[in-house]
Amino acid sequence: MEQIISVEKLRMKFPGEESMIFKDLSISFGKGEKVLLLGPSGCGKSTLLQVLSGLIPNSIEVPLKGEKLKCPSSWGYVFQDPDSQFCMPFADEEIAFVLENLSVPKQEMKEKIQHHLHQVGLNLGAIHTSIDTLSGGMKQRLAIASVLALEPEVLFLDEPTAMLDPEGTKEMWELLKEVGRDKTVIVVEHKIDHVLEFIDRIVLFNDEGQIIADGPKDTILSRYKNEMKEHGIWFPGVWDEYVKNHAPVRKQPFTDDVPLIQVQDFSGFRNKEEKIKVNELQVTSGEWIVIRGENGAGKSTLLHALMQFIKTSGTYALMGTPIKRVENPTEHMTFVFQNPEFQFVANTVYEEIAYSLRIDKRPQQEINERVRSLLKVFRLEAHWGKHPFQLSMGQKRRLSVAASIVKDKKLILLDEPTFGQDSKNTFALLKWLEVYRSRGVTVIMVTHDDHISKNFATRILTVQDGNVIRDEKVIQPGCMEPKFLNIKGVSCR
Amino acid sequence: MTVTNAETWLYKINPSLKLFVLMVLCIVALFIDDLNYMINVTMGVLLIFLCFTGHSIKRIILLSIPFSFIFISTSLAMIFFGKGETLWFEWGLISITEESFMRGLLVGFRALLFAALGLTFSLTTRPVNLFYSLMQQVKLKPKYAYSFMAALRLIPIMMQEFQTIRNAMKVRGFERGTGVKSIYFKIKAYSIPLLSGSIRRAHRIAVAMEAKRFTDTRDRTYYYDFGFSKYDQGFILYFIILLLAGFFLSIQFPLVSI
Amino acid sequence: MKKGLKLSDVLVTIVIAVAFGIIYILWGSIYYFAKPLGLHVDQLIYGMWFIAGPVAFLILRKPGVALLAEIAAASGEFFLGSPWGLTVLLYGVVQGLFAELVFMVFRYKKFNMSVAVLAAIASCLGSVLMDFAYGEIGALSTWNLSLFMIARFIGSVFFAGLTAYYLVKVLETTGVTNLVRPVSSKDYAELDQK
Numbered sequence: 041m042e043q044i045i046s047v048e049k050l051r052m053k054f055p056g057e058e059s060m061i062f063k064d065l066s067i068s069f070g071k072g073e074k075v076l077l078l079g080p081s082g083c084g085k086s087t088l089l090q091v092l093s094g095l096i097p098n099s100i101e102v103p104l105k106g107e108k109l110k111c112p113s114s115w116g117y118v119f120q121d122p123d124s125q126f127c128m129p130f131a132d133e134e135i136a137f138v139l140e141n142l143s144v145p146k147q148e149m150k151e152k153i154q155h156h157l158h159q160v161g162l163n164l165g166a167i168h169t170s171i172d173t174l175s176g177g178m179k180q181r182l183a184i185a186s187v188l189a190l191e192p193e194v195l196f197l198d199e200p201t202a203m204l205d206p207e208g209t210k211e212m213w214e215l216l217k218e219v220g221r222d223k224t225v226i227v228v229e230h231k232i233d234h235v236l237e238f239i240d241r242i243v244l245f246n247d248e249g250q251i252i253a254d255g256p257k258d259t260i261l262s263r264y265k266n267e268m269k270e271h272g273i274w275f276p277g278v279w280d281e282y283v284k285n286h287a288p289v290r291k292q293p294f295t296d297d298v299p300l301i302q303v304q305d306f307s308g309f310r311n312k313e314e315k316i317k318v319n320e321l322q323v324t325s326g327e328w329i330v331i332r333g334e335n336g337a338g339k340s341t342l343l344h345a346l347m348q349f350i351k352t353s354g355t356y357a358l359m360g361t362p363i364k365r366v367e368n369p370t371e372h373m374t375f376v377f378q379n380p381e382f383q384f385v386a387n388t389v390y391e392e393i394a395y396s397l398r399i400d401k402r403p404q405q406e407i408n409e410r411v412r413s414l415l416k417v418f419r420l421e422a423h424w425g426k427h428p429f430q431l432s433m434g435q436k437r438r439l440s441v442a443a444s445i446v447k448d449k450k451l452i453l454l455d456e457p458t459f460g461q462d463s464k465n466t467f468a469l470l471k472w473l474e475v476y477r478s479r480g481v482t483v484i485m486v487t488h489d490d491h492i493s494k495n496f497a498t499r500i501l502t503v504q505d506g507n508v509i510r511d512e513k514v515i516q517p518g519c520m521e522p523k524f525l526n527i528k529g530v531s532c533r
Numbered sequence: 534m535t536v537t538n539a540e541t542w543l544y545k546i547n548p549s550l551k552l553f554v555l556m557v558l559c560i561v562a563l564f565i566d567d568l569n570y571m572i573n574v575t576m577g578v579l580l581i582f583l584c585f586t587g588h589s590i591k592r593i594i595l596l597s598i599p600f601s602f603i604f605i606s607t608s609l610a611m612i613f614f615g616k617g618e619t620l621w622f623e624w625g626l627i628s629i630t631e632e633s634f635m636r637g638l639l640v641g642f643r644a645l646l647f648a649a650l651g652l653t654f655s656l657t658t659r660p661v662n663l664f665y666s667l668m669q670q671v672k673l674k675p676k677y678a679y680s681f682m683a684a685l686r687l688i689p690i691m692m693q694e695f696q697t698i699r700n701a702m703k704v705r706g707f708e709r710g711t712g713v714k715s716i717y718f719k720i721k722a723y724s725i726p727l728l729s730g731s732i733r734r735a736h737r738i739a740v741a742m743e744a745k746r747f748t749d750t751r752d753r754t755y756y757y758d759f760g761f762s763k764y765d766q767g768f769i770l771y772f773i774i775l776l777l778a779g780f781f782l783s784i785q786f787p788l789v790s791i
Numbered sequence: 792m793k794k795g796l797k798l799s800d801v802l803v804t805i806v807i808a809v810a811f812g813i814i815y816i817l818w819g820s821i822y823y824f825a826k827p828l829g830l831h832v833d834q835l836i837y838g839m840w841f842i843a844g845p846v847a848f849l850i851l852r853k854p855g856v857a858l859l860a861e862i863a864a865a866s867g868e869f870f871l872g873s874p875w876g877l878t879v880l881l882y883g884v885v886q887g888l889f890a891e892l893v894f895m896v897f898r899y900k901k902f903n904m905s906v907a908v909l910a911a912i913a914s915c916l917g918s919v920l921m922d923f924a925y926g927e928i929g930a931l932s933t934w935n936l937s938l939f940m941i942a943r944f945i946g947s948v949f950f951a952g953l954t955a956y957y958l959v960k961v962l963e964t965t966g967v968t969n970l971v972r973p974v975s976s977k978d979y980a981e982l983d984q985k
Contacts, residue, residue, distance in 0.1 A: 053978065053981055055972075055974055055975070056966075090740075095740055098743070099740050099798075100736075101974045103974055103982055104982070105982050117741070117744040119741055121734075121737065123734070124734045124737040124738050124741065125737070125738065125741035126683075126738070127683035127686065128661070128683075129661065129685075130661075139754070139756070140753045140754050141746040141747050141753065143752070143753055144754060145754055149756055171686075186745060187745075190745065190746065347700070349700045349703070368706065370703060370704050371706075375704045379697070381726050382694065382697045382698045382726050383698075383701035383704065384726065385721075385722045387964060395705065396705060396706055427965045427966065429729055429966060429967065430965065443705075556881075563924050596872065599874035603823055615930050615932065616930050616931065616932050628932075636930050647876040647877055647878045649876070650876050651869060651872075651873065651876020651877045651879075654876075655870055656872075660870055676796075676801050680798065680801045680802040680806075683802060683805075684802065684805040684806045684808075684809045684863070685809065688809060691813060695813075720954075721961060725961055725965065728807065728846075728962060729962060731806050731810050732850070732970065732971060733967060733970065735799075735802045735806035736799055736970050738802060739799035739801075739803070740799065742802075
């Protein structure tokens with residue numbers, strides 16, 4: 041096979057880091073191969089992808105050397121975050137930007153733009169559509185369309201579905217299969233269900249950025265299952281395995297004298313527009329409520345309304361007291377944001393957790409004890425002196441949860457807390473939430489992950505077009521009613 | 534700004550030329566010392582601003598509120614505290630003289646003029662068009678032009694992030710902190726995540742742009758082409774006439790006598 | 792590193808600046824509520840408008856960044872519909888140029904607090920020069936003018952000098968600055984070890 045990409049004895053080190061990210065790494069790829077790079081987060085897979093494409097060191101200056109560095113001449117690159125790969129405000133302008141870079145004459149542009157949009161199944165009413173109005177999945181389609189405008193021989197895909205829901209992920213891989221058929225494709229991805237049908241070779245990395253296995257996918261999948269589990273990779277069947285080993289015990293919710301939350305004719309408004317309506321809802325201690333629904337149905341808005349981030353009307357009582365008269369609602373309830381960075385306020389991990397306690401002027405000794413115990417529970421002891429922003433994504437998420445619950449709360453609201461997380465972090469988070477729930481804390485979360493609904497939820501609210509259209513309690517412990525769970529390969533025992 | 538509005542003739546003027554003409558006008562206005570002349574020119578510019586930007590009257594009025602503030606506050610500072618001979622009124626530190634009053638009005642009108650010129654431009658010009666035109670007519674380097682366009686796209690995203698941080702601060706019990714220390718905390722809590730997030734995002738976008746083969750050469754093709762038209766001549770002519778007629782009228786029919 | 796700014800330098804600078812542009816707009820509303828109070832209370836907070844240049848330079852540490860940042864911040868402010876209109880552009884250029892000159896005098900090799908403060912003072916000087924042309928502050932009575940100048944200089948040192956410096960110090964601890972600063976030959980040498 042003709043080798044079109046190869047590196048030999050690659051050494052590379054980020055300035056300011058203690059050790060090299062790669063030390064004498066060698067790897068090569070043949071024309072037409074479809075390869076998946078797998079490994080724990082932070083092992084350097086994405087960095088390697090940037091080296092292979094030449095983005096490092098041409099666009100990003102990082103010290104590196106190697107005996108041989110062969111990059112392809114014709115390639116395209118799809119990045120994770122749809123919002124940080126566009127430079128123009130409108131869909132047609134974004135593709136036109138690529139065409140301009142290639143010096144395509146102006147009169148050919150319209151036709152080419154239409155062609156590439158059509159290629160990725162992005163059927164916009166008009167090609168001059170604002171990118172801001174597109175959904176995450178549509179944005180990624182646009183990103184692929186603009187990459188196809190380069191007419192690349194090699195496609196580099198860096199977790200292109202990290203920000204997409206399960207449905208979007210599936211569609212995206214169907215599309216990539218289609219457009220990548222006659223190309224060399226190198227993929228970095230955590231959620232590998234759909235990728236597997238498409239690739240033929242897997243390269244497995246360890247924490248130190250070394251290759252521990254490289255071969256045909258079936259061999260790797262069968263021989264290295266434990267390593268993959270260890271690394272938090274979402275391989276098929278990982279949920280079944282988790283449930284088999286740690287089946288969550290779902291007890292009946294607690295019975296409160298006064299419901300934790302009681303709302304009636306409750307509406308949430310954004311810009312004076314009613315965005316969510318709840319006729320009646322009662323929440324008691326120890327419930328795990330999952331809010332489901334399509335993108336834009338109003339799931340997050342419901343959480344924001346409960347948190348009073350937005351204007352609301354109707355009755356809303358927290359532990360029997362009307363919310364407006366509760367002095368500090370955030371004493372009783374807390375919210376974990378999708379992007380944990382926004383809620384960090386301190387310069388170190390330790391101070392971050394201590395923050396709420398310091399506001400309350402608790403004695404130093406109590407603060408110290410409380411923080412230390414949380415650092416331990418959330419496996420952050422080794423990082424206590426770091427700036428929160430320097431943690432990995434999983435660690436940031438753990439810290440944000442730890443900091444939110446440092447003062448015992450009765451209610452935790454979470455917005456897609458497992459989004460883009462590897463399986464290890466996801467399970468760790470769910471396990472802790474379950475521990476708190478079993479002590480009587482109420483969990484309300486928005487999630488697209490049906491496995492969570494199936495295995496952890498005690499109750500499921502379905503939101504559609506700004507209304508709660510269904511409110512179902514789990515009738516048998518350990519099992520949801522199958523009628524509203526529609527997951528392939530998951531069945532009730 | 535995504536407000537639907539009618540595209541008037543102001544939209545058809547070459548963006549670079551529009552910016553240039555308005556800049557020149559600003560500089561000219563710096564040297565106008567005659568209150569009558571200043572009032573006439575300002576009226577001429579306000580006419581364009583009020584009638585030809587294609588935006589609804591309601592929106593125009595809304596946008597004019599901050600102007601009026603500036604007009605009043607700029608004038609008042611000079612009226613109350615300016616130097617002068619002919620004393621009209623004195624009270625404590627405040628002394629209003631004829632000279633300071635006239636000067637105050639002059640400065641106020643100048644501020645009004647600048648504001649109207651600026652808004653007229655930004656209401657009738659898509660930033661993308663301006664930067665394409667700057668690349669074509671002024672030979673601005675593409676790396677600057679596209680960086681500006683990419684950055685402007687990020688404004689709504691940053692606004693959203695700002696709102697999220699505000700909510701996060703509520704959750705963390707931030708609002709309860711008081712005193713200087715809490716102000717310091719607040720500044721930090723907003724600016725650090727916003728800045729660090731923006732830097733990371735900007736860096737990623739730059740890499741993505743280069744992955745799409747962006748190079749800083751000027752021999753690229755353009756999706757939008759900008760040239761000159763008769764509207765441009767009309768635009769320039771309007772302001773020449775305004776400056777001349779304004780001057781003539783200020784001598785023949787002064788509104789205020791100095 | 793004599794090739795001038797790379798795309799990522801330019802983009803990062805402009806994005807930082809535009810972020811400050813948003814702050815400038817918000818700051819404007821505080822400013823014109825403070826202004827009618829007279830006695831130049833408003834001037835104490837004027838210095839905020841010089842912050843983009845020093846911050847951007849201290850983050851990226853490259854020539855031209857301070858000037859670009861002030862121009863970009865002013866443009867951002869302008870596009871968002873600043874009530875000061877085109878004036879902000881003119882002021883931006885002058886303020887940026889003055890700050891840039893200070894960094895240039897130190898040959899872009901000093902990144903400490905004194906340089907930040909000096910740059911802030913320089914920007915302030917630039918804005919005062921513009922004010923003489925535009926606002927005719929020369930016509931203010933002498934006591935009032937001195938009050939005005941002192942307030943503005945104090946504000947500049949505080950916001951554009953000290954605040955800018957500490958902001959970047961904290962940013963450094965977040966690790967984000969490593970992304971955008973020039974790589975030293977020492978970093979390359981470390982590859983040969985082991």
